[in-house]
Amino acid sequence: MSQTKIKNMEEFAAASGISRPTLSKYFNDPDSVRKTTRQKIETALESFDYRPNIYAMNQNRRMTKNIGIVVPYLADQFFGEIVRVIERRCIDAGFSPSLFSSHGEQAREIDILDNLRSMKPAGVLLAPLGRQSDKSAIEAFCRDVPTVLFDSNIEGMGEAFVGSDNYSFVSQTVEYLSRSGEPPCFIEMRHPANPNANKRREAYLSMMSRLKFEPHVIPIEGTGWEFEEIGRQGGLKLLSDRALPTRSVLCSNDRLAIGFLSACYEKGVRVGRFDGCDLRVASHDGHPLSRFTCPSLTTAGHDYASVSEHAVETLFRLIDRGGRFKEREETLFPAGLIIRNSA
Amino acid sequence: MSQTKIKNMEEFAAASGISRPTLSKYFNDPDSVRKTTRQKIETALESFDYRPNIYAMNQNRRMTKNIGIVVPYLADQFFGEIVRVIERRCIDAGFSPSLFSSHGEQAREIDILDNLRSMKPAGVLLAPLGRQSDKSAIEAFCRDVPTVLFDSNIEGMGEAFVGSDNYSFVSQTVEYLSRSGEPPCFIEMRHPANPNANKRREAYLSMMSRLKFEPHVIPIEGTGWEFEEIGRQGGLKLLSDRALPTRSVLCSNDRLAIGFLSACYEKGVRVGRFDGCDLRVASHDGHPLSRFTCPSLTTAGHDYASVSEHAVETLFRLIDRGGRFKEREETLFPAGLIIRNSA
DNA sequence: GGTAAAAGTTAACGCGCGTAAAAAAACTAT
DNA sequence: ATAGTTTTTTTACGCGCGTTAACTTTTACC
Numbered sequence: 001m002s003q004t005k006i007k008n009m010e011e012f013a014a015a016s017g018i019s020r021p022t023l024s025k026y027f028n029d030p031d032s033v034r035k036t037t038r039q040k041i042e043t044a045l046e047s048f049d050y051r052p053n054i055y056a057m058n059q060n061r062r063m064t065k066n067i068g069i070v071v072p073y074l075a076d077q078f079f080g081e082i083v084r085v086i087e088r089r090c091i092d093a094g095f096s097p098s099l100f101s102s103h104g105e106q107a108r109e110i111d112i113l114d115n116l117r118s119m120k121p122a123g124v125l126l127a128p129l130g131r132q133s134d135k136s137a138i139e140a141f142c143r144d145v146p147t148v149l150f151d152s153n154i155e156g157m158g159e160a161f162v163g164s165d166n167y168s169f170v171s172q173t174v175e176y177l178s179r180s181g182e183p184p185c186f187i188e189m190r191h192p193a194n195p196n197a198n199k200r201r202e203a204y205l206s207m208m209s210r211l212k213f214e215p216h217v218i219p220i221e222g223t224g225w226e227f228e229e230i231g232r233q234g235g236l237k238l239l240s241d242r243a244l245p246t247r248s249v250l251c252s253n254d255r256l257a258i259g260f261l262s263a264c265y266e267k268g269v270r271v272g273r274f275d276g277c278d279l280r281v282a283s284h285d286g287h288p289l290s291r292f293t294c295p296s297l298t299t300a301g302h303d304y305a306s307v308s309e310h311a312v313e314t315l316f317r318l319i320d321r322g323g324r325f326k327e328r329e330e331t332l333f334p335a336g337l338i339i340r341n342s343a
Numbered sequence: 344m345s346q347t348k349i350k351n352m353e354e355f356a357a358a359s360g361i362s363r364p365t366l367s368k369y370f371n372d373p374d375s376v377r378k379t380t381r382q383k384i385e386t387a388l389e390s391f392d393y394r395p396n397i398y399a400m401n402q403n404r405r406m407t408k409n410i411g412i413v414v415p416y417l418a419d420q421f422f423g424e425i426v427r428v429i430e431r432r433c434i435d436a437g438f439s440p441s442l443f444s445s446h447g448e449q450a451r452e453i454d455i456l457d458n459l460r461s462m463k464p465a466g467v468l469l470a471p472l473g474r475q476s477d478k479s480a481i482e483a484f485c486r487d488v489p490t491v492l493f494d495s496n497i498e499g500m501g502e503a504f505v506g507s508d509n510y511s512f513v514s515q516t517v518e519y520l521s522r523s524g525e526p527p528c529f530i531e532m533r534h535p536a537n538p539n540a541n542k543r544r545e546a547y548l549s550m551m552s553r554l555k556f557e558p559h560v561i562p563i564e565g566t567g568w569e570f571e572e573i574g575r576q577g578g579l580k581l582l583s584d585r586a587l588p589t590r591s592v593l594c595s596n597d598r599l600a601i602g603f604l605s606a607c608y609e610k611g612v613r614v615g616r617f618d619g620c621d622l623r624v625a626s627h628d629g630h631p632l633s634r635f636t637c638p639s640l641t642t643a644g645h646d647y648a649s650v651s652e653h654a655v656e657t658l659f660r661l662i663d664r665g666g667r668f669k670e671r672e673e674t675l676f677p678a679g680l681i682i683r684n685s686a
Numbered sequence: 687g688g689t690a691a692a693a694g695t696t697a698a699c700g701c702g703c704g705t706a707a708a709a710a711a712a713c714t715a716t
Numbered sequence: 717a718t719a720g721t722t723t724t725t726t727t728a729c730g731c732g733c734g735t736t737a738a739c740t741t742t743t744a745c746c
Binding site (some may be wrong): 351352353363367370371377381395397398399400401402403404429528 | 735736
Binding site (some may be wrong): 039040051053054055056057058059074075076077080081083084087088089091096098099100103111113115117118119145227229258259261265266288291294295296315334341 | 394399401411418420423424427430431439441442443444446454457458462483571575601604606609631637639
């Protein structure tokens with residue numbers, strides 16, 4: 001252990017017998033110094049436990065090794081999962097990730113972007129709120145900071161977008177439901193916060209038309225991020241009013257479906273793909289809890305790993321390129337159909 | 344909008360007609376300058392949009408206005424909810440919260456604490472991993488940085504602990520279940536990661552003994568943070584083996600119960616508090632999704648608002664006091680019994 | 687209107703580190 | 717061993733802001 005407290009790089013230079021500029025080089029990139037000196041430094045580091053002052057390090061740099069990660073709603077397990085993978089990859093690549101959640105509020109998203117700007121990050125991974133986002137604020141931000149969008153696309157913003165291919169999600173569920181029984185109606189929020197919802201509706205309509213079935217889009221009321229409650233209330237109303245046009249239901253996303261299933265249960269409607277069931281219910285996202293619903297939920301799942309890996313990989317490439325791509329990139333990953341008991 | 348770009352406080356001083364030291368005072372505490380000058384500054388701020396360099400601000404300060412928030416697992420909605428409230432209050436109080444998730448890994452928790460230390464935060468709100476935590480690392484950290492623990496208590500560490508009163512949770516559920524039917528057996532993970540689980544088992548045993556019922560603690564296998572899966576596998580096994588000693592089941596926490604309910608559903612066991620049901624299931628935590636299970640889950644819910652408010656309030660008080668309390672504080676909030684359909 | 691207290695200004699230094707230039711030292715290859 | 721290359725050292729300055737001290741202007745109050 002250390003005997004004398006080392007408080008700056010100067011003192012550590014004296015203690016380790018390496019000059020300060022060389023130490024500075026080392027801390028910014030350990031591979032930039034000769035192997036023998038690197039070992040000397042690392043030996044000294046062990047006995048003196050010194051860490052450079054991060055504020056002093058960054059204040060005179062036009063760009064830091066920080067990476068911002070912004071998600072719309074951290075309580076949504078989808079983002080919890082994505083963030084975990086992204087953080088790990090950033091750390092492994094020698095960056096310091098900073099995590100922010102907009103908590104579904106536009107003002108908060110703008111605040112976060114403002115803060116982020118003054119952190120001079122090397123790059124930012126941004127999952128915007130979507131419909132609620134202040135487009136011009138995001139546009140201005142993307143001009144200043146190298147940004148990769150994920151999850152929600154906003155046309156033309158950021159240098160790249162990485163997300164899931166909504167058509168792939170919906171085409172698989174519609175095709176499966178139609179093949180194995182009655183074609184589904186489609187339940188969604190009337191005013192979805194997230195642009196993916198619109199893509200999914202369009203995909204549903206297009207698939208139904210291709211398969212020559214009559215489409216039924218059923219919008220339910222409610223705003224905010226409490227999707228389960230919205231799905232539940234919508235479900236209770238639809239079931240009370242006997243307003244479902246078909247005996248197959250496709251929900252826009254799993255959280256809505258979780259609420260809808262709870263309504264079915266309460267109303268005594270037997271959900272499932274087996275004989276004696278009243279209704280089949282399927283959905284999209286592959287929510288971590290979708291396999292614990294009653295019955296377990298048939299859904300089209302995100303390729304979580306690919307989306308997060310590719311988002312990070314794209315950002316690193318963007319940083320290497322100096323923050324600009326020739327052309328905006330868009331990468332969409334297909335879904336994987338997960339057949340369980342609900343449909 | 345601005346015409347000339349302002350790049351530091353010097354230039355902003357010239358543009359606004361206020362001297363730099365006064366500006367410095369203003370940015371560190373807007374109330375420390377006279378109202379008239381404050382208004383002049385704020386007017387100038389609007390037309391020039393300047394923000395002080397956060398790195399330069401902090402590098403020569405022994406303590407910053409940063410607050411660290413560390414949780415063991417962000418994908419757990421319990422923490423998602425708590426973090427939302429805490430972040431908001433920190434911002435309103437003029438601090439900059441930084442959010443970190445240990446993702447259930449000891450190494451990650453240690454890393455986070457190391458980083459946090461070099462951020463010189465004014466204070467830290469730490470929900471430790473629990474059993475997996477490196478006690479000595481946490482102890483060392485708490486010596487250097489004013490820290491309030493929450494959710495998981497580790498005896499003697501940090502200047503304060505704010506959490507829920509596990510006895511209150513369990514006594515209410517056990518009392519309710521016993522009064523309204525058969526006394527419950529208690530299902531928990533054999534090696535729980537979180538110390539609250541141990542408190543809950545003890546509370547169960549103590550309540551059962553007080554009520555003069557025979558206790559049945561049923562440990563189930565599995566490690567990690569995938570509680571639902573653990574609860575499900577445990578449930579499937581118990582039901583197959585017909586190993587449940589009673590027709591009332593009390594789960595240690597809601598996530599376990601969600602898995603257990605899915606096992607019951609799959610096995611065709613009718614869960615509920617009504618005639619014709621085979622089993623009653625109750626639990627603890629008031630998980631955001633507990634009301635959407637099938638049937639909806641009877642549970643003892645955290646007082647989320649009070650826990651998070653009081654944790655923040657305690658940290659602010661600690662910071663005011665210079666980072667030390669005379670005596671370690673411990674505050675526990677009681678649970679609220681939420682009677683739904685499962686029991 | 688005069689005076690003391692409060693708030694602002696000017697001038698100057700320091701924080702810890704990045705970085706550039708010139709000189710010295712350490713390797714590499716012939 | 718020698719010349720050539722790479723790496724390290726020395727020296728010195730700058731970044732943007734915190735902070736202090738001495739001084740000047742504004743306010744508040746009788």
